[in-house]
Amino acid sequence: MRKLILPVLILLSITGCKTTTGSKAYYYLGDTTQKQTTDNKQNIKAPTHNATLDSIITNAWQLNLAYSPELAASLGNKRTAGQLPDLSPESLSEQNKQTQQILNTLKSLDKSKLSKDEIINAKILQDQLQNQVDMYAFKDHYLPITAESGFHAYIASMATSPFNTADDYQHYLDKLAALPAYFAQQTFWLKQGLAAGITPAKVTLIGFEDSISAFIVPVEQSGYFKPFTTFPSHFTETQKNQFTQQGKIAISEKVLPVYQDFYDFMTQEYIPNARQQIAASALPDGPAFYQNRVEYYTTLPMTAEEVHQLGLTEVARIKTEMEQVITNVGYKGTFAEFLHFLRTDPQFYPKTAEELLKEAAYIAKKADAMLPKYFGKLPRTPYGIAPVPAEIAPKYTTGRYAGSDRDDQPGYYWVNTYALDKRPLYEMEALTLHEAVPGHHLQISLNKELTDLPNFRRYSYISAFGEGWGLYSEYLGLEAGFYQDPYSNFGRLTYEMWRAARLVVDTGMHAKGWSRQQAVDFMAGNTALSMHNVNTEIDRYISWPGQALSYKIGELTIKRLRAKAENTLGEKFNIREFHDAILENGSVPMPILEQMIDAYIAQKLS
Incomplete structure (x- = not known):
């Protein structure tokens, strides 16, 4: 497909x-x-x-x-x-x-x-x-x-x-x-x-x-x-x-x-x-197919084992930050008990679909206001907020961006309003920053407005770039003053952990013989995602091999390139210019993105 x-x-x-x-x-x-x-x-x-x-x-x-x-x-x-x-x-x-x-x-x-x-x-x-x-x-x-x-x-x-x-x-x-x-x-x-x-x-x-x-x-x-x-x-x-x-x-x-x-x-x-069987490796020519998907979705010559080990390292790092948040809020139970508390306490869940959509809209409007501080160029195309269509919502992911191919139509940030007791509000800031702005809507809309690019690039999407940018956008919200509530910050960390755990469970199931239950247990044991979301996500990874690897690989690349630019340029570093440099050539593979940022750094130093 x-x-x-x-x-x-x-x-x-x-x-x-x-x-x-x-x-x-x-x-x-x-x-x-x-x-x-x-x-x-x-x-x-x-x-x-x-x-x-x-x-x-x-x-x-x-x-x-x-x-x-x-x-x-x-x-x-x-x-x-x-x-x-x-x-x-x-x-x-x-x-x-x-x-x-x-x-x-x-x-x-x-x-x-x-x-x-x-x-x-x-x-x-x-x-x-x-x-x-x-x-x-x-x-x-x-x-x-x-x-x-x-x-x-x-x-x-x-x-x-x-x-x-x-x-x-x-x-x-x-x-x-x-x-x-x-x-x-x-x-x-x-x-x-x-x-x-x-x-x-x-x-x-x-x-x-x-x-x-x-x-x-x-x-x-x-x-x-x-x-x-x-x-x-x-x-x-x-x-x-x-x-x-x-x-x-x-x-x-x-x-x-x-x-x-x-x-x-x-x-x-x-x-x-x-x-x-759940593994891509069990398909005809399966091992070659999965390795092909690993390289396609990361845009890098990585093996499944390298991705798996990177995921384990990231999971350990993020878990340390999550445990610090638990300590800061004064919770006395275990990590697993805290996750159970987040999944079951009614205070964290909307009562109506309208409440969830309004919360998303409020966060999105706050995100709009942060853009001029961090970006020199903004898209002309607006976006709206809409529920995930009811006919696909039960097995659909928690939210997604749906762009438009027409210049007289907006993009839409879809929010899943099915099973409201599985849609925690503490995740909404991270989700909104990823799917709307400064995440997918901003990046995809700018991409389509790059009229100097050939059409095959304007109307295409490189997952490591786009999803990496979306996850980086969640992190950028931390600098911009979002996540003031510690539970919201834990939601940000659980979203980052979610993407790190993907590296582990995707490769685990498709290349290392993991069962579906192993993957469910790993995801549930390390994130505060509801069990409904855990199960729908694991099924998504099973039926879409490799795509889940895009997010963390892309985000880590963008973060590394930003650190390189900050360390090399010192006082000459400008966050708006850096972000514009990341986005100015549209969606590109990670090796090309690195070449672009190296050129940007050299130009600033000249």
């Missing part, structure tokens, strides 16, 4: 032909989809031996647009606005073939005459293309779901797009009509995964069916019907009635049946036969 952060890139992956689930048959409606995607691909040129870096970048971006109709539409190509991706075997095979050709051309390019900026572009593009080729080889397209959610939930975001014109509604109706083909393709790949033993671990799919049944509701209660509940003021009554009627028919005849069929397939065939 393409597990990316920017919604337009989030994950739209899959088959051709006909496949069955029990007695029900899905059919790939190839007549329209295949013609549309074929039309989109006509402008892609074959790589040449005398290609320039610019031509390679152009070809790679055009290839991305050709296979991502929603991305193309969001960037102005209205011909693709009513399409969903063609994820048939033929389409994915051809995409992989063309990606490999572009990658080979880039690798053979003479880079000796490239500028520093061009070398960075070449490195990042090569990493992106290599990852796409690697994931196809490892059959990642067999996994369009994770413990948290899947394609069936993410595709529903089409209903939240702006609806301003009659064309917007027609394009939406076209996509509703294409959903049966899209679900058929996804189901085909899930079946291939079952046959090959490439599925999420069965234990992580407990309750997964609830995220499907949430969509099986009466037509007018469906999220897919929402665009037909309000119309722009310039629409005539005739237009409103016509689109509403068409929407009811599409949802009744196309949308609801495919969700019911998918529910039946998952509950009767897929989940009962999912693999028992």
Whole structure:
């Protein structure tokens, strides 16, 4: 699954032909989809031996647009606005073939005459293309779901797009009509995964069916019907009635049946036969796959064992700080008893979803006010606060940033309001600083506003950089005067411990033979996360190998580079300039970030 952060890139992956689930048959409606995607691909040129870096970048971006109709539409190509991706075997095979050709051309390019900026572009593009080729080889397209959610939930975001014109509604109706083909393709790949033993671990799919049944509701209660509940003021009554009627028919005849069929397939065939093992190393070619993920998500040549040992060191360091906080508040019990106190005392938990959202909004507004002191450049795009969608909330993480691919839309800081007795308020400062500002919203929005960067960099996300920045932002709040309450500071430390423990449990489960219970016990014994969050997080790591390593590796790199800059520059060090230097080139791998900061230091000393 393409597990990316920017919604337009989030994950739209899959088959051709006909496949069955029990007695029900899905059919790939190839007549329209295949013609549309074929039309989109006509402008892609074959790589040449005398290609320039610019031509390679152009070809790679055009290839991305050709296979991502929603991305193309969001960037102005209205011909693709009513399409969903063609994820048939033929389409994915051809995409992989063309990606490999572009990658080979880039690798053979003479880079000796490239500028520093061009070398960075070449490195990042090569990493992106290599990852796409690697994931196809490892059959990642067999996994369009994770413990948290899947394609069936993410595709529903089409209903939240702006609806301003009659064309917007027609394009939406076209996509509703294409959903049966899209679900058929996804189901085909899930079946291939079952046959090959490439599925999420069965234990992580407990309750997964609830995220499907949430969509099986009466037509007018469906999220897919929402665009037909309000119309722009310039629409005539005739237009409103016509689109509403068409929407009811599409949802009744196309949308609801495919969700019911998918529910039946998952509950009767897929989940009962999912693999028992939790380790990525147990997958076909699993050890190589996991090492590939370690290097991809850290952007460094680290081994799983090196990551594991680093995690143990960080856990020990942070625990010492946590124990000091316990001493400072005068608590007389053990560390484990203090964690139990935090998890069970009602004073730490909101009574209503509104209370939790208001607390997040208040902290976010305080965070907005800190920005001018620490940053010279701020994004123009605002952000809002919203609850995690109800249909995915039960198995979803505690909060997340959802960026927008449009310049007329805000980003959103999602707060999980499910199970309020598992959402402690002492974590909210750290969570807000990470997901909103100065964390993901600031970094991602600035990235997209770097118009001098090629699009493949503006609309991409390097996890070690982005998540490292998010965790560093939690730490920055300490300097900015947050965490005045010792319990809030313990919440910050438990969030840092959470990311350190990830290094241990992710590598433990996927490379060192740890059981799920070992991972749960380690996480629960070292953090104040609620047991609900501990369990959902462990299942997330099982079904998304390696991603959890991004946070601590990125944060430690940024902290180390800041210490280098402070020690070398002395009185010349300026925190606003340093942060701008970190963010001014967008999302980059850790080795490139170090080169950038070294250049920044040298420039300040000259």
